[in-house]
Amino acid sequence: MAGVAPTPAALPPHVLERADVRAAIANHDFGEVFRLAKLHGNISYAKIAEAVGYKREHIGKMARPETNGTGVRPRITQHFKILEVVDGLRIPGHLAGLAPRPWELQETPGNAQPDDPSTLLAQGGAGLWDIAELLRRTEMSSINSAALESIEQGIDQLARAYPYADADYLHQRTRNGLQYVTKQLESRMTLRQHRELLVDAGWLFLLNACVQYDRGQREAANLSKAAALRIGEEAGHGEIKAWAWEIEAWFALTQCRWDNMLTAVDAGHASDQTHSVGVQLYAHKARAAARMGDARLVRDSLDAGRARLERLPRPDHPEHHFIIDPDKWDFYEMDAYRLLGDDERAATHARSVIRISTGPDGTEISPMRAAEARLTLGVTAARSGEIEEAVGMGAAALEANRRSLPSLLLVANELNKELKSRYPRESATQEFSERLSAMKRNVAIADLPF
Numbered sequence: 256m257a258g259v260a261p262t263p264a265a266l267p268p269h270v271l272e273r274a275d276v277r278a279a280i281a282n283h284d285f286g287e288v289f290r291l292a293k294l295h296g297n298i299s300y301a302k303i304a305e306a307v308g309y310k311r312e313h314i315g316k317m318a319r320p321e322t323n324g325t326g327v328r329p330r331i332t333q334h335f336k337i338l339e340v341v342d343g344l345r346i347p348g349h350l351a352g353l354a355p356r357p358w359e360l361q362e363t364p365g366n367a368q369p370d371d372p373s374t375l376l377a378q379g380g381a382g383l384w385d386i387a388e389l390l391r392r393t394e395m396s397s398i399n400s401a402a403l404e405s406i407e408q409g410i411d412q413l414a415r416a417y418p419y420a421d422a423d424y425l426h427q428r429t430r431n432g433l434q435y436v437t438k439q440l441e442s443r444m445t446l447r448q449h450r451e452l453l454v455d456a457g458w459l460f461l462l463n464a465c466v467q468y469d470r471g472q473r474e475a476a477n478l479s480k481a482a483a484l485r486i487g488e489e490a491g492h493g494e495i496k497a498w499a500w501e502i503e504a505w506f507a508l509t510q511c512r513w514d515n516m517l518t519a520v521d522a523g524h525a526s527d528q529t530h531s532v533g534v535q536l537y538a539h540k541a542r543a544a545a546r547m548g549d550a551r552l553v554r555d556s557l558d559a560g561r562a563r564l565e566r567l568p569r570p571d572h573p574e575h576h577f578i579i580d581p582d583k584w585d586f587y588e589m590d591a592y593r594l595l596g597d598d599e600r601a602a603t604h605a606r607s608v609i610r611i612s613t614g615p616d617g618t619e620i621s622p623m624r625a626a627e628a629r630l631t632l633g634v635t636a637a638r639s640g641e642i643e644e645a646v647g648m649g650a651a652a653l654e655a656n657r658r659s660l661p662s663l664l665l666v667a668n669e670l671n672k673e674l675k676s677r678y679p680r681e682s683a684t685q686e687f688s689e690r691l692s693a694m695k696r697n698v699a700i701a702d703l704p705f
Contacts (some may be wrong), residue, residue: 258544264306270296271311280350282288283616285331285340286317292316292344306343307336332617333656334419398444406436406455413616414462417576418621419657422469429463450490455646457486458577465576469623469659476506487526497527497536498577504539508659514531516543531579534564538587545594560587574620582611589631593669598635605631623662626655630666637673645674645684653694667691 257293270276270292279287292298300318304311317329348356413428414493436456440449464479480502487496500523507516516539525538537560544552564581573580589604608628612621619625631649649670652663671691676686 260341262306262345263302264292264298264343266292271346271350280346281352283331283351283618284336286329288344289314290318303344307340308343312560316515330617332619334618335421335656352555358641360373398439398442403448403451406432408628410455410458410462411575413570414458414576415574417462418574418623419463419619421579421657425466426463426470429459432465433459438518451488453490454492454495457483457490457492460486461495461498461502462576465668468586468661471660474696480506492684494526494530494532497523497530497532500526501532501535501539504536507540508543509548509665513543515548515677527626530576531564531567534560534579535569537563540593541587545591550595553595557588557591586628589628593631593634598638601631602635622655622657624661626652626658626663627666630670631672634673637670641679641680644675646687649687650690653690
């Protein structure tokens with residue numbers, strides 16, 4: 256497709272073909288990429304800065320072989336910044352271990368592979384769902400199996416991107432999917448095809464509810480959750496119903512509505528007994544019990560959840576938002592033990608969460624869980640008299656770009672209370688409290704008990 260605007264720092268082919276450039280890209284050593292771009296492509300740091308959204312001075316600092324006598328450059332580890340660098344320098348996605356970037360597919364449509372789920376997600380927006388439309392048109396019927404499979408692949412990729420992808424990006428893509436799927440439901444089709452599309456819409460409404468709540472859109476999230484529950488009932492799909500109740504339990508948990516949360520957990524278990532959603536329901540119950548100070552119920556719920564988890568096969572894609580895997584269990588236990596005041600266990604699980612949430616190159620693949628783990632370490636540090644460590648961990652958590660605001664603020668408030676009760680006169684306590692208050696004002700989350 257013509258009309259793709261070039262960037263001022265697009266790497267020319269002869270630079271992209273160099274082995275040292277490709278090695279630096281593969282290692283996400285973008286400081287070295289910047290240095291080699293200037294050396295072999297005559298691309299100034301000013302142009303690179305303009306293309307990737309950094310100051311020219313920072314680009315130069317990253318490109319220097321040695322910084323502060325350590326021999327280690329500053330690294331770009333946040334996923335959204337990596338994407339900005341890859342797009343700004345026009346680095347093909349596969350060289351950086353990514354799916355094809357949208358501009359690649361626009362420039363070379365012949366290379367796109369509609370049956371590749373990563374390609375579907377990479378196209379984003381309407382393009383993801385346009386593939387299904389093109390497949391639908393290959394037959395005279397209103398919808399066909401290829402189109403239905405394409406929709407399912409798109410939904411799967413969105414759910415797998417949930418842990419790290421930008422919330423605004425996910426929200427837009429999920430809305431595009433809902434618009435496409437609901438439009439197709441108006442067409443002529445078999446009962447089986449109608450149910451499959453209903454199920455697709457149910458999963459999209461579930462994902463939409465999560466993303467909306469992450470963004471602080473409480474009313475909209477409730478509507479999406481209710482829509483998913485109605486679809487689950489209409490389609491006779493127990494797992495979708497159970498996840499809708501799980502989302503209601505999550506909402507109630509972050510709003511300190513304990514009775515409503517326990518009711519939602521019971522309804523979720525009644526809806527489905529075979530999928531991993533039950534593990535998350537037990538985890539929610541344990542976390543609520545911990546907040547109510549019921550240590551016995553915490554232990555019983557954790558034991559039941561762990562037993563359910565051990566009976567399930569290990570998933571092929573543990574990053575999928577609607578699949579619970581063993582690595583996520585540390586996160587649930589961390590939360591429960593922090594609330595019970597078992598600081599040693601809470602800190603051990605928190606460090607494990609951060610380790611599991613970080614890729615080999617330092618990129619955080621589960622930034623929301625990592626942020627809450629840092630808050631947990633902040634709470635345990637505050638209780639042990641380490642105020643600088645507590646405030647440092649808290650500040651790092653609040654800087655997370657991908658976050659679930661209600662959950663993050665709930666745990667951040669715990670840290671704030673610990674600091675105020677133990678170190679009320681310290682300036683660091685006041686600074687953290689003011690920063691947290693400013694975040695609450697900026698995100699404008701209404702009706703939450705903070």
